[in-house]
């Protein structure tokens with residue numbers, strides 16, 4: 001590393017704290033400014049995705065900083081989706097036909113705290129809390145902060161500023177409003193928002209429903225999901241339209257309506273949630289959106305990373321994983337161009353942007369899959385076939401989900417291109433009656449591969465990929 005350069009990181013969330021740790025390990029002088037109080041000392045209010053699905057791409061980040069074993073202690077394996085139908089029946093649809101492929105439920109707070117603790121062990125990393133970035137002067141490489149304890153403003157200078165301040169990034173806002181360069185920006189909201197609820201632990205401290213799955217109550221236009229926590233509780237999230245359909249967030253205003261909605265749509269979940277009204281009326285209803293923008297960097301001065309550069313909807317369980325993978329990609333580019341910030345930032349964006357665009361689009365696809373398609377018989381047939389292929393040919397077949405989630409050595413974009421073609425191939429063959437699931441698996445695999453290759457060829461010719 002060239003002589004002790006000063007790096008200013010805005011935001012000590014999941015991405016910022018991992019980045020601070022890694023740059024600290026590399027020997028940089030790192031100063032991190034976070035708007036909120038220190039979450040290790042103050043309980044941060046509920047209602048903000050308390051737990052998250054953590055998987056192989058995120059774990060690459062943990063391996064990079066040597067924390068993979070420590071993170072395991074915070075994880076609860078989830079082997080598949082536990083689907084709860086309208087009659088209260090359940091069935092599990094595993095994430096993969098390979099036993100070692102599963103995702104994990106991890107506490108956002110505990111994971112963030114672990115990363116902050118490890119970052120702070122480095123003398124050259126300093127964390128500041130209650131300091132809110134108001135704007136960034138990217139030409140001068142300075143940031144304006146408000147100290148929320150003293151209510152005074154101050155300016156910080158650095159060699160490089162990296163903003164990991166999440167979906168509402170102050171630095172991205174400075175890029176946008178400055179009009180000093182061509183900055184493209186889009187923010188697309190779903191018509192659906194989310195609200196967090198909870199299933200509390202059983203009286204004996206155990207889990208009230210099966211622990212090792214991601215529970216889903218798919219209901220076509222809306223859904224409920226639940227992920228386990230280490231203390232025996234589940235964090236439950238309701239995804240519902242703000243204003244469409246018989247029930248929506250705008251008309252669920254009284255206790256009676258909320259109970260009637262849950263009684264009608266999720267009676268088995270309601271039976272596990274005697275605390276529902278408290279949760280429903282205490283926790284906020286928040287929007288869900290996708291942010292895309294470009295460029296992510298201004299010369300060699302400033303860079304956006306994590307949700308600040310590419311916020312996505314949560315339906316692939318990949319936002320945090322993608323943000324951790326950002327740090328891994330960034331680190332490998334530093335290996336090549338260390339000391340030449342403009343080259344580092346440009347190469348990082350050129351490498352990474354198509355992948356974060358891909359996971360943003362895949363996450364929207366999965367919104368429809370989770371709330372609706374998982375209950376569709378054709379989709380279930382496809383999943384059954386894919387599970388059988390993965391089990392029988394562990395090195396020859398991976399579903400789109402497995403490509404995205406468990407094949408961290410290929411990029412999101414490659415996973416998307418191949419995965420979508422496979423999905424199309426299987427659904428087309430099934431709907432044309434050309435796949436008899438009783439045939440031997442090798443001949444089914446050959447048919448799926450042949451059709452997939454034909455689709456990929458067509459897509460290349462028409463310029464779709």
Ligand SMILES: Cc1cc2nc3c(=O)[nH]c(=O)nc-3n(C[C@H](O)[C@H](O)[C@H](O)COP(=O)(O)OP(=O)(O)OC[C@H]3O[C@@H](n4cnc5c(N)ncnc54)[C@H](O)[C@@H]3O)c2cc1C
Pocket residue numbers: 010011012013014015016033034035036048049051052053054131132133134164165166167168169170194237305306307308314316317318319320321322323
């Ligand atoms: C409901 C929901 C469920 C999700 N589930 C999953 C999941 O299962 N798996 C998964 O991988 N991802 C999931 N995500 C996505 C994941 O939460 C984000 O992708 C991840 O938190 C991004 O990390 P980040 O550090 O970039 O941003 P954040 O975690 O948002 O961190 C940004 C930090 O910057 C601070 N900050 C903000 N503004 C300022 C400012 N002006 N000045 C100083 N500091 C500031 C914030 O306080 C925060 O600490 C989910 C998201 C939501 C909303």
